[in-house]
Amino acid sequence: MKLLVTGGAGFIGSAVVRLAVARGHAVVNVDALTYAACLDNVASVAQSPLYAFEQADIRDRAALDRVFAKHRPDAVMHLAAESHVDRSIDGPGDFIETNVTGTFNMLEAARKYWTEAGRPETFRFHHISTDEVFGSLPNDPRVKFTEDTPYDPRSPYSASKASSDHLVRAWHETYGLPVVLTNCSNNYGPFHFPEKLVPVIILNALAGRPLPIYGDGSNIRDWLFVEDHADALLLVVEKGALGRSYNIGGENERTNLELVRTLCAILDEKRPKAQGSYADQITFVTDRPGHDARYAIDPTRIRTELGWRPSVTVEEGLARTVQWYLDNEPWWRALQGRKGVGERLGVKA
Ligand SMILES: NC(=O)c1ccc[n+]([C@@H]2O[C@H](COP(=O)([O-])OP(=O)(O)OC[C@H]3O[C@@H](n4cnc5c(N)ncnc54)[C@H](O)[C@@H]3O)[C@@H](O)[C@H]2O)c1
Numbered sequence: 001m002k003l004l005v006t007g008g009a010g011f012i013g014s015a016v017v018r019l020a021v022a023r024g025h026a027v028v029n030v031d032a033l034t035y036a037a038c039l040d041n042v043a044s045v046a047q048s049p050l051y052a053f054e055q056a057d058i059r060d061r062a063a064l065d066r067v068f069a070k071h072r073p074d075a076v077m078h079l080a081a082e083s084h085v086d087r088s089i090d091g092p093g094d095f096i097e098t099n100v101t102g103t104f105n106m107l108e109a110a111r112k113y114w115t116e117a118g119r120p121e122t123f124r125f126h127h128i129s130t131d132e133v134f135g136s137l138p139n140d141p142r143v144k145f146t147e148d149t150p151y152d153p154r155s156p157y158s159a160s161k162a163s164s165d166h167l168v169r170a171w172h173e174t175y176g177l178p179v180v181l182t183n184c185s186n187n188y189g190p191f192h193f194p195e196k197l198v199p200v201i202i203l204n205a206l207a208g209r210p211l212p213i214y215g216d217g218s219n220i221r222d223w224l225f226v227e228d229h230a231d232a233l234l235l236v237v238e239k240g241a242l243g244r245s246y247n248i249g250g251e252n253e254r255t256n257l258e259l260v261r262t263l264c265a266i267l268d269e270k271r272p273k274a275q276g277s278y279a280d281q282i283t284f285v286t287d288r289p290g291h292d293a294r295y296a297i298d299p300t301r302i303r304t305e306l307g308w309r310p311s312v313t314v315e316e317g318l319a320r321t322v323q324w325y326l327d328n329e330p331w332w333r334a335l336q337g338r339k340g341v342g343e344r345l346g347v348k349a
Helices: 011-022 061-071 085-090 092-116 156-175 197-207 226-239 256-270 300-306 314-327 329-335
Strands: 002-006 026-031 051-055 075-078 124-130 179-184 211-214 220-222 245-248 253-255 282-285
Touching (some): 085 092, 124 156, 156 179, 197 211, 197 256, 220 256, 226 300, 314 329
């Protein structure tokens, strides 16, 4: 299969690119290389004859038409997006332009290409989205996000992703474009950009800096190892039913405080401090405006219909992630100098 992957120089996109090439798929990585991108994330496959890279911005429709005409993909996996909630609070405009208008451009470029190719039913436009489109859940383990949960986005990021999901469904209903959608919970793992919670905690801990916890740390997220997400995405693009959406989650709910304490315990074992525990560095800071209380995914559909299961527990995945950061200091040091990294963002509201 020849896959056109957008956002393949980012965190999740690069995991998809690496796994797809390892499984023998041809991959065209389309990425604008924003502040969040790093081509080192795909260095392990860059020399493969199965891999091609196109620097293109999904806000540039003409560039997308050229990429489709040149590479003639069997399927699109659309991951390119502005992805950091805190940045969406400070600067929502980029999120509307890339996540909404950019997805519109992707749909139109794909529709043109697919129509001119004779509307093959085997073509797929796979839109990768987030569980944040469903809003915030009460702290009740019986309630989880299913594919039928009404949309209720509450941040500029989640509203822009919700808009893009609606566009993708509309292009299926109106034009017959063969789409599939996925909505996934919080990912963690290797190559996670050092502005997101898990790497911030690991890297601040190692540097002896405070470990910032928003509010009282009681916000609950459902954590999934990025390589398990990439595996689920390849399964959906190959076997997902036309027009269907699938929720992907690891059934690993943790409060932010629990997650941070687990990371500290792993670090205490792998890189003990001279004195005390990394948990001593935990500091509570002003909460994010509109901070969603709880996300939790019910992954029954992808489990029963496609047979997907995560391969690691959250404890195993976090231990592998911590080890990866310990082993890959040059990677994260190079990214720490990028604009906004290490600063507190998203408190202006
Ligand atoms: N990180 C998570 O926990 C999570 C969970 C569920 C869903 N998602 C979704 O998965 C996708 C990937 O997330 P991520 O965490 O890997 O993001 P990321 O920020 O690490 O990577 C995004 C990539 O998209 C590229 N990009 C951004 N704007 C672009 C543009 N205008 N044109 C072309 N390329 C552009 C960036 O250069 C970067 O390489 C996003 O759509 C996100 O909404 C993320």
